[in-house]
Amino acid sequence: MPSPDRPDLSPTIAGAAPADEHSGDGFGVRFRVRHTTRYDYAEDVSVSHHLLHLTARPHPRQRVRRCALTILPGPAVQSSHTDYFGNTVTYVAMQEPHRQLVVTAESEVEVGPPPTLDAALTPSWEHVRDALGGLTGPEDGAEVVQYRFDSTLVAASPTLQDYAALSFTPGRPAAEAALDLMQRIHDDFTFDPTATTIATPMAEVMRHRRGVCQDFAHIVVGCVRAVGLPARYVSGYLRTLPPPGRPRLVGADVSHAWASVWCGAEAGWIDVCPTNARRADQDFITIAWGRDYDDVSPARGVLMGAAGHTLSVSVDVEPLEEDGAP
């Protein structure tokens, strides 16, 4: 049976506080991330097929220095390709009876600071919307516009449109509206891992105002699309640094999800995290992006022979020294 697995809140191992976060050339902060997904099956699984989005994605603010996937027991087939959104996706087939599957993704990445943004100076959201048709260049119309329409899990609705309208007021700069939306979702919604599952429809999340990072990211995406702008769903990790006296960030050292909003050709994509009410900065490590969770779920699979399984996920984000030593 298909078993899309959702990033989970599971016990985490906090990383040691870094002495010097910056690498030699000043690009950004270096991390080693170890993400382990473990399935225990109730019975022998004879054959299973998996699709993994676990390889960190390079982008202008993120360098991927090393990335390795280890799968135990050893798979019969392991083969990677680039998906429609530019992410690396790995197909894995197990063809020997197995009762356990452990997937470990280990990557070393370097994350640069977010570009400075004067939200008030971005063009009005209506202007950004109306300029979509005339986009050229590498981030051309076809590339950006694909994130503007309904997707498998996120469909525009009057509810989303009404909620979005309070932030996307007439003439408001696009980035300002996006950040306001992010802040409102953070304030209006309660983080509650027991409230939703991956199958919970958005309408229900809107009604109960509870959920996890993934739900909140979907709501940003849905609201932004409801007013006619493109928005992406981003899957990745969040490093936590709990300094004394300050609260621990929710979503620490787990799979994390946030949203990216198109704010016009100049500002480009602005990453916003409604779960923590902040722009994605050097603590956010990007794995993949797509239209919604369904495009980039870390692991989905089809199994033959198993009645049920238990899943455990652990994520360890560890800052590294300049020479790569922890």
Next chain:
Amino acid sequence: MGYGRGEVYDEMVTGQGRLRPHWQTFMGTLGPLDPELMAERWEEARRLLHQNGVTYNIYGDPKGMERPWPLDMVPLLIPSHEWKAVESGLIQRATLLNAVLADIYGPQTLTRSGRLSPAVIHADPGFRRAVHGIAVPNDIHLHFYAADLARAPDGRWWVLSDRTQAPSGSGYALENRAVMAKVLPDSFRHCQVERLSPFFEAYKETLLSLSPRRDQPRIVLLTPGPYNETYFEHVYLARYLGITLVEGADLTVRDRQVYLKTLSGLEPVDVILRRLDADFADPLELRADSSLGVAGLIEAVRAGNVVVANALGSGFMESMAVKPSLPMLCRHLLGEELKMPGVAVWWCGNDDERAYVIEHLDGLVVKPAFPSLSFEPIFGADLSAGERAALVERIKARPWCYVAQERLALSTAPVWQGGRLQPRPLVLRVFLCARPDGSYTVMPGGLTRVSTESGKLVVSMQRGGGSKDTWILSGRRAEATPAMPRPQPAQEPQPAPKAASADLPSRVADSLYWLGRYAERSEGTVRLLRSTHSRLTDGNVPGASLQLRPLLHLMAWEGMIPWDLTRVTALGGGRALRAALYSSVVDPDHPNSLRAQVQRVHRTAYSVRDRLSLDMWRVVTMLERQSQPPPHKLDAAAMLLRLDDLMTCLAAIAGLEQESMTRGQGWRFLDIGRRIERALHIISVMRGIQVHALDRQDEPVQVATLSVLLELGESVMTYRSRYLTSVRRRPVLELLLADESNPRALDFQLAALERHVAALPSGSQAVPGDTAASARSILGAARASLRAPDALDSGAALHTLLDSLALSLPEISNLLTHAYFSHAFARPA
């Protein structure tokens, strides 16, 4: 001839009411339109269609399964010069649609350059991102294509819609032709009708050419299964083309290669003729909730190990949003003007077109832009002011979801209805297939669908229309025809031989096995019910009251009536008993009722319909009908008659199994099922009736019980002729258990199973070597225990014997399931 004419173009007569020239030969051969003669022909056609089992299913209507296929007696005639224009227009269109697919699933220069709005791709839920960038052989995405055509009042053919996902109808067209060639042989010959078979030869050739493996490629037709509306056609085409019909569950992916699960193991598959919508084809990369597809299929395609035709994603060209751009795309991609016009469509995703639609709503039909957004067409003229404003709001909110189409006047063709010819609107579906070099060839003919009402603008088999054969008149005079290289067959089409039996999918063997078991189980149930009902109805049967007791006891043992009713002794029974007996026959919710068992037979037979003869299927259908709860409650005598009828159907099934089925592996599994079920039934009856405790009973009770055993074991006659004595324990047990020559005896079943097991496919990687050995040893031990010197003598020995057989024989079923059906642990060679 009293043939009415309307404002529209009529295929047969001109505006002045004169017969069009190309109809003259046909009408001449048809002779005077004598209603009686036409009715005779119509009956003949119906008989042929019925004989060939031509049916289609209507979705969402339980009574819509297996509708007889409606065929009109007058074909649509198209002269060759007109057909040439249709051909060249559709070849160009297929080439164009394929070129658009190659761009959309490749470089996407059309959207990147702004020629096509990116929303055409990205707003369409039917765009399959998962297959983008996967190369297809010879850049052919669209191997099979069909277009629905309509004729405008000016006589030109227009394209109404394109079928690019998995076009259906060519098999029905073939069947229509087979029938018409038989019903109107003279007309068919004199009219010089173009043959269909060369098209299907090309079809097969194209499929073969796609195989990545040159040497003996295996081609399968992937169907969603018997509940699909055109399942009949899947069966028919698979037979006609000589390829294996499979469902998703028959296929598995190992090492990025698709395999067919057969009785002899996993066999590689090279080409998949797809009749399953792409969305359902791979639960790993497409719809995760699909149970019809094959996990890993896209990865196998990506690796180049299998070719799917049509390519996954080809359904994209059914989008209406792209239609307004086709003339421009044709100029851009092919450097030509579009030859055959499409019905005017405006896509609301473009500002100008949206403005036009809103302004001209009254004259337009609003439809979904993408096939997966399903809503009924909205006729602008029918809307109130309020509805109209609401529709405009909806369009403005999500403009890319809507298109509007011109209302179209369909041409009419003569349909034989109510004893005369009447003009009825028609839509013509024409079929094309890609050649290995990427060019296209057109089937000279098509599937004409007619509306049964004159004014109707929607023509659809799903909504109860009719069909016609389509004759393309070659225009050659008989004597001017150049000598044929080989004689034309007298009748076409001749189906190709069926796929090799080595390809019997495991699922089919599994279903046949269970069909055997369910049919046999139903037989046992009918016998028990019949015996019980006859004792209750007729107290004059000698020993009726004494025999009723063990019969009721058995019914309770088999879970058909509650135990507390078995103590009823009075003939006629109590009211509660009569109610319980009635429900044990007809109640579909009673898990052990006869009705429930027959439904299992029917369902299982349905799932392997393509493997059963038409006669067999007809008997199964009759059995199902006979077991339906009657509208009025039957009295006891009528119930007995009904049970007799059911027995006759079941006997006919058993007879056809023996007399009309080729002794292949399919038959073997069916018979194994029957033998195992019969063996288990005998043991169950013996145990249920407590035959081991019989010697402790009074003589009259003993006799009554043994008589019941003989009757249920269908061995009364044998016993009487052989023993000529009163009913006694030892000879009865001998006859029912240990007599290898009695087809109702346990030992007969065991001996038959031994022969079957010895003949099962073995030695392949799929079947663990010890399966046959284990089954043989179970059977051997069972037979030996029957022969043990005192096995049938003492009650205690008999008790032990029956109990141990009840444990060991079901194990054979488990062994077979594991070795041949599940393939869970099979490995490709």
